[in-house]
Amino acid sequence: MQTVEQLYNQRVEQGRLKADPAQQSALPSLERIRAAVAEPAKRGFFRKAPEPPKGLYLWGGVGRGKSMLMDLFVDTLNVPARRVHFHAFMQEIHAEMHRLRSDGVEDPIKPVAKAVSDAVRVLAFDEMQITDITDAMIVGRLFEQLFDAGCVVVTTSNRVPDDLYKDGLNRQLFLPFIDLLKDRMEVRELASDRDHRQDRLAGSQVYFTPANAEARSQIDVLWNELTHGQEEPLVLHVKGREVELPRFHNAAARASFFDLCGRALGPADYLKLAECVRILIVEDIPRLSRQNFNEAKRFVTLIDALYEARVKLIASAAAQPEMLYVEGTGSFEFERTASRLREMQGVEWGMADS
The missing domain is CATH 3.40.50.300 (P-loop containing nucleotide triphosphate hydrolases)
Structure with a gap:
C-alpha cells in the first residue's frame, strides 16, 4: 500500500x-x-x-x-x-x-x-x-x-x-x-499562500452565453476541476424548512436557475446558501420579463446575497447581463444586478477575499 x-x-x-x-x-x-x-x-x-x-x-x-x-x-x-x-x-x-x-x-x-x-x-x-x-x-x-x-x-x-x-x-x-x-x-x-482553486479558475471564462450544450460542456470541465468527480446533495435547514441543492462538493455547489429561483425561496434561503458555499454554478438563466417576474425578483435577491458574501459565481445564461431583463416591471432595478454580475466575472472576485 x-x-x-x-x-x-x-x-x-x-x-x-x-x-x-x-x-x-x-x-x-x-x-x-x-x-x-x-x-x-x-x-x-x-x-x-x-x-x-x-x-x-x-x-x-x-x-x-x-x-x-x-x-x-x-x-x-x-x-x-x-x-x-x-x-x-x-x-x-x-x-x-x-x-x-x-x-x-x-x-x-x-x-x-x-x-x-x-x-x-x-x-x-x-x-x-x-x-x-x-x-x-x-x-x-x-x-x-x-x-x-x-x-x-x-x-x-x-x-x-x-x-x-x-x-x-x-x-x-x-x-x-x-x-x-x-x-x-x-x-x-494549512497556511499556504496559494489559493489552488483560484489557480484552477484563473483565466477561465465564468459567464457563458448562450446557455447551450457547449456552455454546459465547458462548465462540466470547471466542475470536474473543482470536485474531482465527487459530489453529493447539500441540504440547507432554514427556519424549519429544508432546501436541497442537487450537487455539492468542497464548498462548491451547482444548480439550475429553476432549482434556485423557480421555487418559493426567499432572502433567508439565499443568505444560508451564501454562508455554506464559496463557489456557485447557476445554469440556464433565462431572459427575464413580466412573464417570470417572481423568478426575476428571486434572482435579484440571490445575486445580492452572493455579492455581499463575495461568493464566486459561474453561470450560463440566455444573454449577457445587460440584456437579461430589458422590459417590464423591475427592468430598471435590474440594472444594479447586471452591474454586479459584470463585477463578479472579475478575475480577482470571490475566493481571494474569503
Missing part, C-alpha cells in the same frame, strides 16, 4: 497536483494515521484493543488544498472508511435519531453512534462548520461515543476549533466539544 507521501509525489509527477510546501508539511500527520490504522489488530481473548491514533483537524483558508489532502489520505486506506461532507453527515444523524425516537427510543445518540462506529474505522469529514443549534447540542456526546468506540476522525475546516459555533446560542454548552476535539485530534493549520 502506498504511503500518503508517495501518492502525493506521484500525483505531482503526473501533473495532477502542484507541489506546495504547506501541503507537504501536513503529509506526515496524515501518514501517521494511515500507518496506525493499517496495523493488523492483535487477536486474543485477553488482549486489549490498541488505543486508536489521534485524528487530525486540518484548518485553513479556502482553496488551500485541505479537501484534496483528505481525499488523498482516504485513497491510501486499507480499512473501512467514509468520506462525507460534515453537513450531510449531521443531516443523516438527525434523520436517524428522529426515526429512533419515533420508535420509542429515549436516547437515540448511543445506537446511532454505534451504527456508525460498527460500519467504519475512519471518518473523513469535509468542511466541519457548526451554525445550527441542533447540531451544536448533540455533537459533543456523539463524537465522544465515536472516539470511545475507536473511530478515527480526520476533518477539514475553514475555522480553528475555538471559532466553531462562534457567537452561537447557548455556546457555553458547546465548549466541551471543542475541548474534546483538541484532546482527541491533532490540530494543524
Whole structure:
C-alpha cells in the first residue's frame, strides 16, 4: 500500500497536483494515521484493543488544498472508511435519531453512534462548520461515543476549533466539544499562500452565453476541476424548512436557475446558501420579463446575497447581463444586478477575499 507521501509525489509527477510546501508539511500527520490504522489488530481473548491514533483537524483558508489532502489520505486506506461532507453527515444523524425516537427510543445518540462506529474505522469529514443549534447540542456526546468506540476522525475546516459555533446560542454548552476535539485530534493549520482553486479558475471564462450544450460542456470541465468527480446533495435547514441543492462538493455547489429561483425561496434561503458555499454554478438563466417576474425578483435577491458574501459565481445564461431583463416591471432595478454580475466575472472576485 502506498504511503500518503508517495501518492502525493506521484500525483505531482503526473501533473495532477502542484507541489506546495504547506501541503507537504501536513503529509506526515496524515501518514501517521494511515500507518496506525493499517496495523493488523492483535487477536486474543485477553488482549486489549490498541488505543486508536489521534485524528487530525486540518484548518485553513479556502482553496488551500485541505479537501484534496483528505481525499488523498482516504485513497491510501486499507480499512473501512467514509468520506462525507460534515453537513450531510449531521443531516443523516438527525434523520436517524428522529426515526429512533419515533420508535420509542429515549436516547437515540448511543445506537446511532454505534451504527456508525460498527460500519467504519475512519471518518473523513469535509468542511466541519457548526451554525445550527441542533447540531451544536448533540455533537459533543456523539463524537465522544465515536472516539470511545475507536473511530478515527480526520476533518477539514475553514475555522480553528475555538471559532466553531462562534457567537452561537447557548455556546457555553458547546465548549466541551471543542475541548474534546483538541484532546482527541491533532490540530494543524494549512497556511499556504496559494489559493489552488483560484489557480484552477484563473483565466477561465465564468459567464457563458448562450446557455447551450457547449456552455454546459465547458462548465462540466470547471466542475470536474473543482470536485474531482465527487459530489453529493447539500441540504440547507432554514427556519424549519429544508432546501436541497442537487450537487455539492468542497464548498462548491451547482444548480439550475429553476432549482434556485423557480421555487418559493426567499432572502433567508439565499443568505444560508451564501454562508455554506464559496463557489456557485447557476445554469440556464433565462431572459427575464413580466412573464417570470417572481423568478426575476428571486434572482435579484440571490445575486445580492452572493455579492455581499463575495461568493464566486459561474453561470450560463440566455444573454449577457445587460440584456437579461430589458422590459417590464423591475427592468430598471435590474440594472444594479447586471452591474454586479459584470463585477463578479472579475478575475480577482470571490475566493481571494474569503
